[in-house]
Amino acid sequence: MFNPDIIKPENLVYKRTSVLTDNVMHYCPGCGHGTIHRLIAEVIEEMGIQEKAICVAPVGCSVLAYNYFDVDSQGAAHGRAPAIATAIQRLYPDNHTFTYQGDGDLAAIGTAETIHACNRGENIVMIFVNNGIYGMTGGQMAPTTLIGMKTATSPYGRDVALNGHPLKITELLADLPGTYYVTRQSVQNAASVRKAKKAIRQAFENQKAKKGTSFVEVVSNCNSGWKMTPVAANKWMEENMFPFYPLGDMKVDGQKVSK
Amino acid sequence: MAIKGAIVFDVEHCKGCGVCIPTCPNQVIAFSKNVNNKGYNYAEAVNDNCIGCTSCAMVCPDGVITVYKVKL
Numbered sequence: 001m002f003n004p005d006i007i008k009p010e011n012l013v014y015k016r017t018s019v020l021t022d023n024v025m026h027y028c029p030g031c032g033h034g035t036i037h038r039l040i041a042e043v044i045e046e047m048g049i050q051e052k053a054i055c056v057a058p059v060g061c062s063v064l065a066y067n068y069f070d071v072d073s074q075g076a077a078h079g080r081a082p083a084i085a086t087a088i089q090r091l092y093p094d095n096h097t098f099t100y101q102g103d104g105d106l107a108a109i110g111t112a113e114t115i116h117a118c119n120r121g122e123n124i125v126m127i128f129v130n131n132g133i134y135g136m137t138g139g140q141m142a143p144t145t146l147i148g149m150k151t152a153t154s155p156y157g158r159d160v161a162l163n164g165h166p167l168k169i170t171e172l173l174a175d176l177p178g179t180y181y182v183t184r185q186s187v188q189n190a191a192s193v194r195k196a197k198k199a200i201r202q203a204f205e206n207q208k209a210k211k212g213t214s215f216v217e218v219v220s221n222c223n224s225g226w227k228m229t230p231v232a233a234n235k236w237m238e239e240n241m242f243p244f245y246p247l248g249d250m251k252v253d254g255q256k257v258s259k
Numbered sequence: 260m261a262i263k264g265a266i267v268f269d270v271e272h273c274k275g276c277g278v279c280i281p282t283c284p285n286q287v288i289a290f291s292k293n294v295n296n297k298g299y300n301y302a303e304a305v306n307d308n309c310i311g312c313t314s315c316a317m318v319c320p321d322g323v324i325t326v327y328k329v330k331l
């Protein structure tokens with residue numbers, strides 16, 4: 001607290017958005033899922049679309065996302081969120097259906113649904129939380145696990161000869177004609193959080209203008225699965241994840257961004 | 260013109276992750292010696308150097324921090 005005389009409504013510059021429920025999120029301390037939820041909720045509040053927003057929750061740590069977003073929600077079978085969102089958005093074309101998925105959900109078991117929804121150019125917002133691991137089930141290797149990265153199922157580090165290459169699914173989706181906006185963001189410091197929020201806002205604005213699929217990857221930590229403290233996990237992410245998963249826009253207004 | 264800020268923590272929502280601590284430009288935040296009902300050493304303000312920049316609130320995964328700011 002301190003400076004208690006400053007604490008008056010007219011001096012308020014930031015408070016938790018009312019589009020999040022008061023429930024304490026079940027995520028591990030310091031997990032990026034919470035921050036990403038908050039940004040989506042803030043965008044929904046700022047755009048005044050709480051009554052129109054529909055969340056499609058995945059299987060993964062964020063399976064209970066509907067306990068935290070105070071909007072209509074639908075759970076999807078593992079990996080099938082883009083298919084469910086396709087149906088909902090087609091039935092309610094003036095609503096704001098968004099998917100929220102981890103890398104195991106979106107880039108492993110749900111690869112087909114992901115690619116085809118993006119290729120059809122469904123008018124949905126897709127939020128992709130890439131923490132390079134299956135967090136929920138105890139830290140197994142994901143398609144996105146980095147080469148050399150240790151997980152429960154790659155205890156000596158991911159080995160290309162045995163496990164294949166990490167999948168940059170977001171780069172792949174940027175090449176599909178149906179995607180209108182494709183970007184990769186992160187939420188480990190204040191500057192990156194502000195940028196990620198702008199990207200999420202852009203995605204929902206595109207949807208409002210019925211432009212097709214907007215895809216926002218957020219590279220995030222799974223400090224429990226990585227077996228690090230939250231602060232160390234964020235540092236590890238900057239040093240190891242960002243070189244392989246570079247941040248920034250890949251496709252804007254339907255045009256690939258040349259690097 | 261001086262800028263003064265203040266932060267208020269929703270202690271029962273804090274998980275003591277510490278992500279807000281290195282984010283603060285003025286070293287305002289530290290872990291409490293006390294724990295909340297979930298057993299976490301929650302974060303708290305330890306001096307009055309806050310400038311209301313909201314960086315700590317931006318990175319908090321649990322939306323724990325409310326920020327106030329005045330220009331004096």
Ligand SMILES: Cc1ncc(C[n+]2csc(CCOP(=O)(O)OP(=O)(O)O)c2C)c(N)n1
Nearest residue numbers: 059060061078102103104105133134135136
């Ligand atoms: C059909 C089916 N196969 C496997 C599982 C087990 N399972 C649950 S969550 C998950 C992966 C979660 O990883 P990710 O999508 O990256 O989410 P995270 O927890 O990392 O956020 C798996 C394999 C399941 N629930 N259903």
Ligand code: SF4
Nearest residue numbers: 028031061135222223
């Ligand atoms: S297991 Fe990993 S992804 Fe799941 S809540 Fe914990 S830190 Fe987050």
Ligand code: SF4
Nearest residue numbers: 283309310312313315
């Ligand atoms: S608002 Fe800024 S100055 Fe104040 S405690 Fe938070 S990070 Fe520090």
Ligand code: SF4
Nearest residue numbers: 273274276277279319
């Ligand atoms: S970032 Fe939030 S949850 Fe983590 S210690 Fe700071 S106030 Fe508590």
Ligand SMILES: [Mg+2]
Nearest residue numbers: 102103133135
């Ligand atoms: Mg994952």
